[in-house]
Amino acid sequence: MAEVAPAISANPLLRLPGVAIVLALLVVAFAIAAPGFLSRTNISNVLVQSTLLLLLSLPMTLVIMTEGLDLSMGAVLTLTSIIVAIVSLDTGSMPLGLLAAIGVGTVFGLANGYLVAGLNIPPFVATLGTLGVAQGLALIASDGQSVVGVPRSVSEVYLAAPFGVPLPIIIGLFAYLAFHGLLYHTRFGTYIFALGGNREALTYAGLSPSRLLIAVYAVSGAMAGVAGLLMTARMNAGHPTAGLGLEFDAIAAVAVGGTSFERGNGWLLGTALGVLAVGVLRNGLNLLALPSSIQVASVGALVIIAMFFDGLRSRP
Amino acid sequence: MSAALPIDQGTSRDNSSPPLLELRGICKAFPGVKVLDDVSFAVWPGEVHMLLGENGAGKSSLMKVLCGAYGADAGEFFHHGEKVAITSSADAKRLGIAVIFQEFSLVPYLDISQNIFLGREPKGRIPGTIDRRKLYRDARQVLENIGFDIDPTVIVAKLGVAQQQMVEIAKAVSQNARILVMDEPTAALSDRETELLFGLIRRLKADGVAIVYISHRMAEVFALGDRISVLRDGRRVGEVDPARTTPDELVRMMVGRSVDMTYPRTFATAPGKKVLEVKGLSAATGISDIDLVVREGEIVGLCGLVGSGRTEVARAIFGADPASAGRIVFDGREKNGGPDEAARLGVALIPENRKSEGLALMRSVGDNLVLSALGKLFPSGLFEPRRARRVSDDLIAKLRIVTPSARQTVAFLSGGNQQKVVIGKWLAAGARLFIFDEPTRGIDVGAKAEIVALIDRLVAGGAAALMISSEQAEICHVCDRAYVMREGRIAGELARAELTEENIVRLGMHHG
Numbered sequence A: 001m002a003e004v005a006p007a008i009s010a011n012p013l014l015r016l017p018g019v020a021i022v023l024a025l026l027v028v029a030f031a032i033a034a035p036g037f038l039s040r041t042n043i044s045n046v047l048v049q050s051t052l053l054l055l056l057s058l059p060m061t062l063v064i065m066t067e068g069l070d071l072s073m074g075a076v077l078t079l080t081s082i083i084v085a086i087v088s089l090d091t092g093s094m095p096l097g098l099l100a101a102i103g104v105g106t107v108f109g110l111a112n113g114y115l116v117a118g119l120n121i122p123p124f125v126a127t128l129g130t131l132g133v134a135q136g137l138a139l140i141a142s143d144g145q146s147v148v149g150v151p152r153s154v155s156e157v158y159l160a161a162p163f164g165v166p167l168p169i170i171i172g173l174f175a176y177l178a179f180h181g182l183l184y185h186t187r188f189g190t191y192i193f194a195l196g197g198n199r200e201a202l203t204y205a206g207l208s209p210s211r212l213l214i215a216v217y218a219v220s221g222a223m224a225g226v227a228g229l230l231m232t233a234r235m236n237a238g239h240p241t242a243g244l245g246l247e248f249d250a251i252a253a254v255a256v257g258g259t260s261f262e263r264g265n266g267w268l269l270g271t272a273l274g275v276l277a278v279g280v281l282r283n284g285l286n287l288l289a290l291p292s293s294i295q296v297a298s299v300g301a302l303v304i305i306a307m308f309f310d311g312l313r314s315r316p
Numbered sequence B: 001m002s003a004a005l006p007i008d009q010g011t012s013r014d015n016s017s018p019p020l021l022e023l024r025g026i027c028k029a030f031p032g033v034k035v036l037d038d039v040s041f042a043v044w045p046g047e048v049h050m051l052l053g054e055n056g057a058g059k060s061s062l063m064k065v066l067c068g069a070y071g072a073d074a075g076e077f078f079h080h081g082e083k084v085a086i087t088s089s090a091d092a093k094r095l096g097i098a099v100i101f102q103e104f105s106l107v108p109y110l111d112i113s114q115n116i117f118l119g120r121e122p123k124g125r126i127p128g129t130i131d132r133r134k135l136y137r138d139a140r141q142v143l144e145n146i147g148f149d150i151d152p153t154v155i156v157a158k159l160g161v162a163q164q165q166m167v168e169i170a171k172a173v174s175q176n177a178r179i180l181v182m183d184e185p186t187a188a189l190s191d192r193e194t195e196l197l198f199g200l201i202r203r204l205k206a207d208g209v210a211i212v213y214i215s216h217r218m219a220e221v222f223a224l225g226d227r228i229s230v231l232r233d234g235r236r237v238g239e240v241d242p243a244r245t246t247p248d249e250l251v252r253m254m255v256g257r258s259v260d261m262t263y264p265r266t267f268a269t270a271p272g273k274k275v276l277e278v279k280g281l282s283a284a285t286g287i288s289d290i291d292l293v294v295r296e297g298e299i300v301g302l303c304g305l306v307g308s309g310r311t312e313v314a315r316a317i318f319g320a321d322p323a324s325a326g327r328i329v330f331d332g333r334e335k336n337g338g339p340d341e342a343a344r345l346g347v348a349l350i351p352e353n354r355k356s357e358g359l360a361l362m363r364s365v366g367d368n369l370v371l372s373a374l375g376k377l378f379p380s381g382l383f384e385p386r387r388a389r390r391v392s393d394d395l396i397a398k399l400r401i402v403t404p405s406a407r408q409t410v411a412f413l414s415g416g417n418q419q420k421v422v423i424g425k426w427l428a429a430g431a432r433l434f435i436f437d438e439p440t441r442g443i444d445v446g447a448k449a450e451i452v453a454l455i456d457r458l459v460a461g462g463a464a465a466l467m468i469s470s471e472q473a474e475i476c477h478v479c480d481r482a483y484v485m486r487e488g489r490i491a492g493e494l495a496r497a498e499l500t501e502e503n504i505v506r507l508g509m510h511h512g
Helices: A018-033 A040-065 A073-091 A094-118 A123-142 A152-159 A167-185 A187-197 A199-204 A209-235 A246-256 A268-287 A292-314 B059-066 B089-094 B112-116 B132-145 B161-174 B191-206 B218-224 B247-254 B310-318 B339-345 B354-358 B365-377 B385-398 B415-428 B445-460 B472-478 B501-508
Strands: B021-030 B033-043 B048-053 B074-079 B082-084 B097-100 B179-183 B210-214 B227-232 B235-240 B274-283 B287-295 B299-304 B323-330 B347-350 B433-437 B464-468 B481-486 B489-495
Touching (some): A018 A268, A040 A073, A040 A167, A040 A209, A073 A209, A073 A246, A167 A268, B021 B059, B033 B210, B048 B059, B048 B218, B059 B179, B059 B210, B097 B161, B132 B161, B161 B179, B191 B210, B191 B218, B274 B310, B287 B299, B287 B310, B299 B445, B299 B472, B310 B339, B385 B415, B415 B445, B445 B464
Parallel strands (some): B048 B210, B179 B210, B299 B464, B433 B464
Antiparallel strands (some): B021 B074, B074 B082, B227 B235, B274 B323
16 A cells, blocks of 8 residues: 555565655656656657666666765766777777776775775775766877767667667666566675675675675676667767766665665665656656756755654654 | 572573574684673573673673674674684574674664565565565564564554664564574663563563573563573673562672772871762753762762763853753853853863863874863964973873873873873863762773872862762772662762672662
8 A cells, every 4th residue: 555655664565665765756747747758759868868767877876875875976977988889980890889888887896995905995085086987088098079970870779769768767677676686686785785884794694795896896887888889879979078077867766666775774666766756857847948057956846855754653 | 588489480482492503612812802791692482581680791792792883802602503704794593593792783764564574675566676575564564573563564664662672673573583692672762562572572581582681670681581690700690580580689699890990099087178969950861860078088980881971961060061950050150151161160071971071182192182272371372382392291290191292292101191191281270179080990900099099189289179989899980979870860879887898889870
């Protein structure tokens, strides 16, 4: 029953919290205010456009569950997007571009993990540092210009629609299922809950919290690489500011989705709904022809509203 | 003691087999303190070995040595009569030793089964995955074995303290722990939950598990114990059979710590004016119905075990925690507000953790001394360095603070001198009632006597002091009267003539 929505439940589906309500309200509001919002094309649009954010928000959920943060995601995505463009331009191969992007993303992830777990630097500071490095490298690699003329095989990733379903939607769905399996069905996923909830418990169990933490950040970096491919495919070019501020949307989606920043209390499906809420909000405001500055402000407001609900729910 | 029993029930197993675990001559020291001094100790399968002692007697240290968290400086371990080493938690685990700390080692947002098998999840078909069906089946089995009737898929964050403790025990049992160490397991439990726990302990005993049980409650010492060891000052003063001893005898064994205090005090003869009167004070922090009085010229002790609510009383009087019921009357006037009102009225709280709560460590001695008196010294709001300097120099001389100058950074002073700066700070603000929380903890013997002398001078000058201390000897030595707390309530008041360590311990512990 929807009315009995406990803050915590063994079955994550039963935790129907603010995010579902917020999403439903947004859909209803835009359905009324913005003609064409509910059209098949527009719905497909929202989903396609949300994929990129989903690819970042899923690993961001894991990072936040460890009581961490990855601010470098947007900048690493920018860098990997340019790498996809350059490598695929030089070799004519999309898979090689993807591989290079994932490689570079993983290196940044490992670096973040080492700074946080190995050197004990607060995640906020550590990933702010790597954000700067990644952004700088992106500017150097692209010479400050858009890298254009990427092969068609790259843009196909965004445009293809096997069986009439846009490929990005399939990628998003696959990514969600993969992360769901990882978090809820593997040992590694179980330990992610413990990284945020009680690191000592891991130590007592003979596991290394530092290594696990590094692995979480590495996953985060690798996913920024995958998202880099999608970004280049979407823009048909590598652009040196493509991912600017995307980490903000990802953190917002995770927060809206009901993952708390403490004690390893995360919820992956909530993140997916949070991504949709952000996507619907941006799409709806677009349809209403409101300026993008309002979009940024409204995503901020969405976070605050969700935090407010979170606060209400966690009160005894 | 009643007539000796023909058969010593508690220790009848001694001769038949070697102990499951034996410690011989364990020593452990930290810079300046010897926490364990030649402690020997043994447990046999199927028995509960009670560990008894005052605050700081060495119980927790012994426990940490047992589980490998502290390496012992000297001493030997024997497992089934064979010499072994315990230098890490892995060693302890291999020997089947599991410790249930008061701070739980559970992950809040995993369920009961995932917590029980954390790090030992049954492997699924795909590498890295978990066989969830086996996980829950095994967990159900473990829970059934210990008689804990609960759904193994419940998230731990939803459980109460008692249930979390049961999960901890289930976790230990599932690791085939043969020696279970419990640190005051009933401290947070209701009577019903305690009964459940005792039932479980008896079942574990029947299965041949050895249990080391730290307790402060006489009733459970006698209800559960097969053997009692008493620790004092880091030494084991004796092992007794519960069938042949009495609570009074145990109390006598626990007290009698060496007294470090040499400062002679002249005690108040005629009671002065009431400075503080507390009636029926309760607070959400766990204290209820506190009545106490502190008069001019008196040092009143507030004692009891760690966790009995002493600090909470101090904080509630000061206004740092809001009171939920009761009255606080200071100098005949009712006090309702928070710390700012307390400071204005002349109530000073000198917290236990003076480094984090009482001092701006990176600022100078002079700055710290005038900190609480800024409003009083400079009513215009403008800081006058020369005036501040005069006040702080005056206090440095009066309190005999050993510092090169008022400009010295407080962090570089010794513990005792830091304590004096905190006191001086409140003196400058014109405090009349000083509440000290463990004023002599962590400072050396000479400095302790000096602090006591200083408190004595304060009250001789018309102030009043309420002093929290875990060192009963110190309370007996210094205080005019003392209140003893137990589980958030005042268990009794002791006048000067009745002020003995035995009486304090007796009031502070659960009796009979």
